[in-house]
Amino acid sequence: MTDPTSIFPDPASEAPQSFEDALHQLEDLVARLESDEVPLEESLTAFEKGQRLLRYCEAKLARAEQVFKQLARDAEGRLSAEGEPPGES
Amino acid sequence: MHAEKVYQVSELTREIKLQLEGAFPTLWVEGEISGYRRHTSGHHYFTLKDKSSQLPAVMWRGRASSLSFRPTDGMKVLAWGSVAVYEAGGRYQLDVLVLRPAGVGELQIAFEALKARLAEEGLFDEARKRRLPAFPQRVGIVTSPTGAAIEDMRKVAAERWPLAELLLAPARVQGEGAAAEIASGIADLNKYGRVDVIVIGRGGGSLEDLWAFNEEIVARAIFRSRIPVVSAVGHEIDFTIADFVADVRAATPSAAMEIVLPNRAEIATRLATMRKSLGRRIDRRIAEAKAGLQGLATHWALRRPAEIVRGHRQRLDELEMRLQSAAGRLAETAKQRLAHLQDLLRAHHPAAVLARGYAIVRRDDGSILRDARVARVDETLHVRLSRGEVDATVKTIKPSRDSG
Numbered sequence: 001m002t003d004p005t006s007i008f009p010d011p012a013s014e015a016p017q018s019f020e021d022a023l024h025q026l027e028d029l030v031a032r033l034e035s036d037e038v039p040l041e042e043s044l045t046a047f048e049k050g051q052r053l054l055r056y057c058e059a060k061l062a063r064a065e066q067v068f069k070q071l072a073r074d075a076e077g078r079l080s081a082e083g084e085p086p087g088e089s
Numbered sequence: 090m091h092a093e094k095v096y097q098v099s100e101l102t103r104e105i106k107l108q109l110e111g112a113f114p115t116l117w118v119e120g121e122i123s124g125y126r127r128h129t130s131g132h133h134y135f136t137l138k139d140k141s142s143q144l145p146a147v148m149w150r151g152r153a154s155s156l157s158f159r160p161t162d163g164m165k166v167l168a169w170g171s172v173a174v175y176e177a178g179g180r181y182q183l184d185v186l187v188l189r190p191a192g193v194g195e196l197q198i199a200f201e202a203l204k205a206r207l208a209e210e211g212l213f214d215e216a217r218k219r220r221l222p223a224f225p226q227r228v229g230i231v232t233s234p235t236g237a238a239i240e241d242m243r244k245v246a247a248e249r250w251p252l253a254e255l256l257l258a259p260a261r262v263q264g265e266g267a268a269a270e271i272a273s274g275i276a277d278l279n280k281y282g283r284v285d286v287i288v289i290g291r292g293g294g295s296l297e298d299l300w301a302f303n304e305e306i307v308a309r310a311i312f313r314s315r316i317p318v319v320s321a322v323g324h325e326i327d328f329t330i331a332d333f334v335a336d337v338r339a340a341t342p343s344a345a346m347e348i349v350l351p352n353r354a355e356i357a358t359r360l361a362t363m364r365k366s367l368g369r370r371i372d373r374r375i376a377e378a379k380a381g382l383q384g385l386a387t388h389w390a391l392r393r394p395a396e397i398v399r400g401h402r403q404r405l406d407e408l409e410m411r412l413q414s415a416a417g418r419l420a421e422t423a424k425q426r427l428a429h430l431q432d433l434l435r436a437h438h439p440a441a442v443l444a445r446g447y448a449i450v451r452r453d454d455g456s457i458l459r460d461a462r463v464a465r466v467d468e469t470l471h472v473r474l475s476r477g478e479v480d481a482t483v484k485t486i487k488p489s490r491d492s493g
Contacts, residue, residue: 050367054360
């Protein structure tokens with residue numbers, strides 16, 4: 001997949017910005033494929049992209065672990081988000 | 090004669106002042122208001138009393154202007170302040186910092202008064218309620234770091250949508266100073282940014298416990314928030330002022346998380362549906378491609394010079410590979426169709442055709458000769474065979490009957 005001559009676009013080059021973004025792209029893509037008269041090449045591209053987006057979304061869902069942070073203020077009043085100290089859940 | 094010290098009045102008063110003011114910390118005093126006066130200077134003077142005693146009290150202008158209710162005679166109140174000696178008058182009094190109605194009846198009165206005032210100002214207008222984001226990436230929470238509310242919210246969020254980060258702005262949710270902490274928590278989350286929605290709340294409690302959420306400072310902080318705010322004060326029946334100002338009201342902290350976050354199970358179903366739909370579409374498209382490729386193969390192979398065919402051939406190989414990789418994830422039947430397509434393509438490749446004994450005849454200009462009538466007697470023609478080429482001279486021309 002990293003072969004530069006590969007006809008497959010590098011998945012990382014067009015990684016979705018967020019889950020929501022990926023889901024919307026997927027929905028657009030399915031809608032486009034469902035409209036008739038999509039040229040073969042375009043539908044293959046769409047299908048491949050769809051596969052990647054599906055894998056992205058499903059992986060996100062499967063691997064997600066809650067991140068919990070607390071907002072804290074330093075001496076100068078700057079705000080920062082601090083993760084949970086280890087050992088605490 | 091006088092062994093004992095003689096005090097001047099002011100001297101003694103000063104001494105009393107030092108002693109008295111040093112003896113008491115800032116404290117809460119409960120009493121009933123009498124003789125309430127709003128001076129033109131902006132300071133409020135009144136007396137706190139109970140059955141047997143009276144305590145003069147003053148609320149200076151700065152503090153009095155932030156009162157969320159109108160104190161009236163006979164009203165039971167809680168006053169937070171410090172004991173002070175008024176030297177000029179020779180009396181002690183309570184410097185009141187915070188005044189709050191005591192008892193449910195009084196709270197209710199204050200509540201209704203503030204509610205009416207804020208409603209008139211437009212803080213509850215439906216038109217300004219904002220829509221919540223469908224997929225928040227970061228949820229800001231303002232509540233106690235040690236309460237049941239945060240535990241409940243984390244549990245629901247982990248179950249429902251662990252993709253969202255939770256960012257807690259810790260604040261006390263009851264008692265003195267709670268309202269201010271809640272308000273600054275909302276402001277801090279706004280200042281920190283990158284927060285898509287804010288949930289403020291606490292678990293259930295008595296009306297007094299929930300009082301912070303009825304304070305004006307909290308209402309104003311919600312109103313000022315650029316980020317949509319969901320109120321989640323654990324009380325099914327009563328609404329707080331915060332509930333009225335918030336963009337969305339949830340009955341409990343857990344319910345707030347259910348409103349704010351998408352449901353993982355639902356989204357997974359949506360994804361599965363799309364996966365199926367994608368598969369169906371591409372399956373159909375592969376069937377169509379078969380027909381398309383057949384057409385291409387039969388049309389091109391005999392009509393175009395070999396190198397052009399090779400160019401297209403490469404393109405077809407590419408498409409084939411992609412079709413195969415697509416098909417690989419789909420039905421085995423699609424693969425079989427592709428194998429068939431490959432055979433078909435091979436059969437029509439110019440080399441294969443030439444091998445079967447056909448020849449390609451070109452004129453000097455390189456054009457392919459397809460029609461005998463075009464040829465000229467004595468013209469040299471270049472005949473491409475399966476192996477090698479021969480040049481030939483035209484002797485006679487015999488147009489076929491059916492072509493003419």
